[in-house]
Amino acid sequence: MADEQRPGFIMCVCTGKCPGFEKMDIWDFINRVRIELPVEYGIIHPQLCEEDGDRYLEHVLKNGPPIVVGGCAPRMQRKLFRDAFAKKGLDVERDLIPIDIRDMTTDEAVNKVIDVLKENGPYDE
Ligand code: SF4
Numbered sequence: 351m352a353d354e355q356r357p358g359f360i361m362c363v364c365t366g367k368c369p370g371f372e373k374m375d376i377w378d379f380i381n382r383v384r385i386e387l388p389v390e391y392g393i394i395h396p397q398l399c400e401e402d403g404d405r406y407l408e409h410v411l412k413n414g415p416p417i418v419v420g421g422c423a424p425r426m427q428r429k430l431f432r433d434a435f436a437k438k439g440l441d442v443e444r445d446l447i448p449i450d451i452r453d454m455t456t457d458e459a460v461n462k463v464i465d466v467l468k469e470n471g472p473y474d475e
Contacts, residue, residue, distance in 0.1 A: 355471050357447060358410060359389040359463070362398040362421030370422070370452030378456045379420075383463055389418065399430035407434040415445035416470075420463060424448035 361380050363371055376394060384392030397403055398419065410417065411434070419427055427448035435442045442448075449466050451459040 355416075356388050356390040357416040357418045357467075357470075358413075359383050359387075359392040359418045359420065360398065360410070361392070361394045361451070362403075362419055363394055363396060364422065365397050368452070374451075374454055374456040374459050379451075379459050382456070382460045383420075386460075387463060387467060389467075404431075404434040407431060408437055411435065411438040411440060411445075415440055416447055417445065418447040418449065418463070418466070420449045420451040420459065422452060423450045 359380075361376065361383070363376055380392050380394050383389060395403060395406060398407065398421065407417075419431070421427060428442040428446065431446060432442050435445060440446075447466060447470055449462060451462055454462065
C-alpha cells in the first residue's frame with residue numbers, strides 16, 4: 351500500500367468487557383497492526399459508538415479518510431458511525447473500512463486485517 355494511501359486503524363474494544371474479544375490479546379493485536387502492517391497509525395478506543403466516540407471520530411476524520419475500524423460487524427459500524435462521518439462530508443460506504451474481529455485469536459485478527467488491507471489496495475508483504 352503506498353504511503354499516501356495508508357489508512358488509520360482504530361480498534362474498538364466495546365468497553366473492554368465484551369466477550370467477543372476474550373480470545374485475543376488486544377495489546378499484541380494493536381502492536382502488530384501498527385508495527386507490521388501498512389497503516390498510518392493504530393490505536394484502541396473503548397467505545398466508538400458512544401457520544402465521545404463520535405467526537406473522537408470527527409476529530410480524527412479532520413485529517414481525512416480512509417479509516418479502518420476493527421470491532422463489531424461492518425453493517426453495525428456503518429450504522430453507528432454514519433452521522434460522525436456525514437458531519438465531515440464523508441460517506442461510511444466509501445470512507446470507512448469496517449472489519450469484524452470479534453471471536454478471533456490475535457493471529458486470526460491480524461490475518462483478517464491483512465486480508466482486508468490487501469482487498470483495499472496494494473499491499474507489500
Ligand atoms: S462500535 Fe461496535 S465494537 Fe465498538 S462499542 Fe460500539 S458496538 Fe461495540
